[in-house]
Amino acid sequence: MKIDGIYHQRTLRAQGVARAELLRRTAHGEHRTVRPWYVTDAAPTDLLALLELGLRPTCLDAASLHGVWTPPHTGVHVFRPRMLRLPPELEDVRELPLRRGRMNGTGKRPLQRLVLHGPELRSWPDDDPVPDLGLVLEHAARCLPTVKAAELMESSLQRRLIGRGQLEQLLLRLPKDIRRPLSRVRGDAESGTETAVRWWFESRGIGVKTQVRFPYDARRVDLLVGRNWIIECDSREFHDDPLSYAEDRARDLYLESIGYRVTRLTWEQVFLHWPDTRRKLQTILSRGDHRHELRRSARSG
Template sequence: MTLGKPEALVLHRPILRSWPDDEPVPALDLVLTHAAHCLPVEKSAILFESALHRRLLSRHDAEQILATLPQRIRRPLQRIRADAESGTETMVRWWLESRGYPVRPQMAFPDGRRRMDLLVGRSWAIECDSREFHDDPRSYGEDRARDLYLTSRGYRVTRLSWEQVFLHWEETQRMLLAILRRGEHLDPPRR
């Protein structure tokens, strides 16, 4: 197993000379502000989107935090959404968007009862999985039923694991680009 390259720590001002609170754990706004300064934009977007999705942060509060950030950080983070259901989904969506590929998150299935994590182009469904929510026998079976349904409706389905996105991301990116370069995602679902 190859781990991703360690990322360099980015130091920024103001440096905290004393702890800003009486509590041992900093407030969410402070954590997100420092994450935005210190982490690559995709990683800080994961934290923002997770907080929004879990309703630990309102859109208004997120916008207030973003307003305090330098333009070079604020501008890309204005794309954050509240509907991303996992950090894996956020990471993949941001990667696709940053390369100009058409991607729609949380798209309804043709039956209207379920949603796919990401619809790339017109016909490529990408599901972003983690062991926490997809490893038990019931979830495993439901995932396969979802894949079969989408495939029967003419979609191409790819499941990406947390490991593929966070531990083997360079290799995964190469394979995703090979698929994207074929352009099949732009075709309508095959009936």
């Protein structure tokens, strides 16, 4: 994946940029060298911090750069080829500013520890500063809990960043114990929140339908659990749209009026307070309300 402000020396040579011109640009401060890169002021500073160590982002952090939805996490996931060895004085360097982090009280971004991924290649596969999405997702599958890797894969499919055939080829490269559960990955999940909740229900053998349409309603609901339990999953960390709020509640009232139970889960409930949310969902499941038959009017629409 190419990044504005970062250019590999081989790429510039292939474009016909002469060495003398590169030296002129360096002398005039138009770029600087971070071997084998030439970088300008447009380059992301956090990515440069990795490249200066001979590392590239992967897993969650590279997926975010590709435009994949990613869950909250700590640590900066990085990759180095097998032949690269960090200098001894850098082996203990495990903290870097994190782009996705919020400013703290001092006006600085919080520091995050590096998560070094085991090498899979003897050298970089290309001249881009961010690895190909296929390699990024493969690293994620080997690194993350299954549901977290599934969130990245489902987001990649839904956003058309990777095709189903490409994903199947990726899965074939994984060990069977990793590949088997990830075969459930779908391409219609519209948020990572939805993926996380659906996988939790499915792991308990509960039937879940996704993106279900109802009569007289142009929009789809996220999840239909059992016969009559609708779950809507907010995909945003912050919710400040009064119009959407009103529309959602009017829709909930309609669905309740035709016999469905409606539960809305926020981003915070799923990713910041999941143990408590999970216990409450399990309590509702234990009552068995989702197995009740709907009234005839609800079934017929």
